[in-house]
Amino acid sequence: METLNIPFYHAVGKEQEVFEHAFKNKLPLLLKGPTGTGKSRFIEYMAHVLNKKIITISCHEETSSTDLIGRFIIKGAETVWIDGPLTTAVKEGAILYLDEVAEARPDVIVAIHSLTDHRRELFIDKLGETIKAHEDFMLVASFNPGYQRGFKELKPSTRQRFVAISFDYPEAKIESEILIKETNVDSESAKRLVVIGNKIRNLTELGLTETVSTRLLVDASKLIHSGLPKRLSVHAAVIEPLTDDQQTLEALKDLCDLVI
Incomplete structure (x- = not known):
């Protein structure tokens, strides 16, 4: 597998060490944390570090076990079996990443x-077969505990099957470094964007479903670096994706304009 162009990832703790030991001991891993805190990027980075293929499934409410395991299809005059991504990963020894696993249907967990x-x-029920996982197979799942709390939760019996790592927004200095490294935006703009991000994250009284992720700040940095005015970049990449409520939009825009 190609190991050049490793995705940029700035470690904020011992997550790489935990991942490597989980892989070594053949333990499944659960990444917990808000949207846009680097969970998917971390998995991509570790796949490159370990020189392993990664198969990613973005789970949603229609994701079923059939989608993961495989299905029979009609090919000419024959009915043939096609392995799904889970079966492929189990056979080949890849890292299977179930992004937002709590969004999938219950039969996926089973x-x-x-x-x-x-x-x-x-x-594989449809084939009447049981496949032993390849020596290098690893199951990784991500989960956002704060999203739609009470509606999309993982059962304790499921959570306890995983080794777990918590992700959160990085401290200001590290987040600024991430923006600069990812987008080549100037240092002053990066610092101001991080200030904006942290101010909005602390405004819990606004009742936002999601708050400002590092991903949104990266998007704003890209727009600024490409020449879009700073205020417009922040409005388009950070504020507008957060809410459709006009009063909340205006309040957030005023806050950002003050910082900028």
Whole structure:
């Protein structure tokens, strides 16, 4: 596998060490944290570090076990079986990343249970087969505990099958460095964007479903670096994605204009 052009990732703790030991001990890993805090980038980075193929599934409410395991299709005059991404990862020894696993249907959780304990095997009901996972197979899932709390939760019995790492927004100095490294934006703009991000994150009284992620700040940095005026860049990349409520929009725009 190509190891050049490793995705940029700025470690904020011992997450790389935990990941490497989980991989070594064949333990599934759960990444917990808000949207846009670097969970997916971290997985991409670790796949490159370990020189492993990564198969990513972006889970949603329609994601079923059939989507992951595989299905029969009609090919000419024959009915043939096509492996799904989970089955492929189990056979090939890839890292399977289930992004936002709590969004998937319950049968997905059932399907991965036997892969998250000592058995490390996948039962394919439609074939009547059980496949032992490749030596290098690893199951990684991400989960946003704060999103739609009470509606999309992982059961304790599921969570306890994983080693877990918590992700959060990085401290200001590190977040500024991330923006500069990712986009080549100037240092002063990066610092002001981080100030904006932290101010909005602390405005819990606004009742925002999601707050300012590092991803949004990266987007704003890219727009600024490409020449779009700073105020417009922040409005378009940071403020508008957060809410449709006009009063909240105006309040956020005023706050950002003051900082800029």
